[in-house]
Amino acid sequence: MLFDALRLGPLTLPNRILLAPLTRTRAGLEHLPNDLMAEYYAQRASGGLLITECTMVAPGTSAFAAEPGIYSPAQVAGWKKVTDAVHARGGRIFMQIWHAGRAAHPAMNDGAENVSSSAIAIDGDVHTPKGKLPNAVPRALALEEIPTVVAAYAQGARNAIEAGFDGVEVHGANGYLIDQFLRDSANKRTDGYGGSLENRARFLFEVLTAVTAAIGAERVGLRLSPLNSYNSMIDSDPIGLIGFLAERLNAFKLAYLHVMRSDFFQAQKGDVMTVARANYQGVLIGNMGYTPAEAEQAISEGKLDAVAFGTAFLANPDLPERIQAGAELNQPDPGSFYTPGAKGYTDYPAMSAAMA
Ligand SMILES: Cc1cc2nc3c(=O)[nH]c(=O)nc-3n(C[C@H](O)[C@H](O)[C@H](O)COP(=O)(O)O)c2cc1C
Numbered sequence: 001m002l003f004d005a006l007r008l009g010p011l012t013l014p015n016r017i018l019l020a021p022l023t024r025t026r027a028g029l030e031h032l033p034n035d036l037m038a039e040y041y042a043q044r045a046s047g048g049l050l051i052t053e054c055t056m057v058a059p060g061t062s063a064f065a066a067e068p069g070i071y072s073p074a075q076v077a078g079w080k081k082v083t084d085a086v087h088a089r090g091g092r093i094f095m096q097i098w099h100a101g102r103a104a105h106p107a108m109n110d111g112a113e114n115v116s117s118s119a120i121a122i123d124g125d126v127h128t129p130k131g132k133l134p135n136a137v138p139r140a141l142a143l144e145e146i147p148t149v150v151a152a153y154a155q156g157a158r159n160a161i162e163a164g165f166d167g168v169e170v171h172g173a174n175g176y177l178i179d180q181f182l183r184d185s186a187n188k189r190t191d192g193y194g195g196s197l198e199n200r201a202r203f204l205f206e207v208l209t210a211v212t213a214a215i216g217a218e219r220v221g222l223r224l225s226p227l228n229s230y231n232s233m234i235d236s237d238p239i240g241l242i243g244f245l246a247e248r249l250n251a252f253k254l255a256y257l258h259v260m261r262s263d264f265f266q267a268q269k270g271d272v273m274t275v276a277r278a279n280y281q282g283v284l285i286g287n288m289g290y291t292p293a294e295a296e297q298a299i300s301e302g303k304l305d306a307v308a309f310g311t312a313f314l315a316n317p318d319l320p321e322r323i324q325a326g327a328e329l330n331q332p333d334p335g336s337f338y339t340p341g342a343k344g345y346t347d348y349p350a351m352s353a354a355m356a
Helices: 035-043 073-088 143-162 177-182 202-215 238-252 272-279 292-300 311-315 319-325 351-355
Strands: 006-008 011-013 017-019 050-056 093-098 125-128 131-134 167-171 220-224 256-260 284-287 306-309
Touching: 017 050, 017 319, 035 073, 073 093, 073 143, 093 143, 143 167, 143 202, 167 202, 177 202, 202 220, 202 238, 220 238, 238 256, 238 272, 256 272, 272 284, 292 306, 306 311, 319 351
Parallel strands: 017 306, 050 093, 093 167, 167 220, 220 256, 256 284, 284 306
Antiparallel strands: 006 011, 125 131
């Protein structure tokens, strides 16, 4: 089943083993995609679909210091090298478009203030180029500012298409701006963007309306993580949230819905995949902790349509070939996840090299 083709909007994926979005901080402080990144993605071109690392749709929103952006002509040109390299190897690639919201830190953004749904900071400290600093209290977006932020996602999507991407994945997960509207520990607004599920989802739906109008719904996916407590996120009813969203998302006719099924820290638990499947009629991608065997079983039982692999694909550029051959997998090295340069990035051996 993992090697059955899958229709995804205008694309036909040759397999259901996808590259999950993985921030690797190789773009430098100018947030510019480069040749090394082109090599990294091209190495993984045999994945059914590659989803890039989260990519800033607006300047002044950096949360990792050396992540890429998609708001300048130079970034579009840099990403063109990536998409050309992936397409030359026969691959397909979506860009994960992203606004960090309160996770952006002024120390990484020339002092620019961060924004969110409400003026509530992430707990604890964050590593910045200026050392470890407490997370900054964001400014709550004013009603009249929201259309500008929504428009930035649409422009990011247009830029991604100009850069040769096959589509975009809207990042609605992991405690970034959209998620800061969705979940009620972060969103304490009393206007039309806070309170009820309908109100908390309003910002997401406005983003999806703008992005699908910009590039076509069949080229737009969405990632959600209703359980993940990363970035101080908690919701009082994650199952209710995913059920509501999954049902309402049908109207957008997206290329796919991508759901992270668990919590990095195991603070919140629940079966969100079953609820997503029951309420969503389109292509459903699962992620987090799937082994190839579990992925195969889940797809064959109809629980989902494809699985995105994060750490396993990071460490195995030829993950589909290895799974098909039943070969050993390289182990990921967390020490080089976010370091600069090729080490731990493009030097994981492919199967033939590993066996030589
Ligand atoms: C180094 C690293 C970077 C990540 N960056 C992103 C990201 O940019 N966007 C995102 O949505 N998730 C990100 N994630 C989460 C992964 O996409 C994925 O959900 C996680 O690794 C769990 O899947 P796995 O068990 O297959 O590794 C990241 C995870 C890791 C380990």
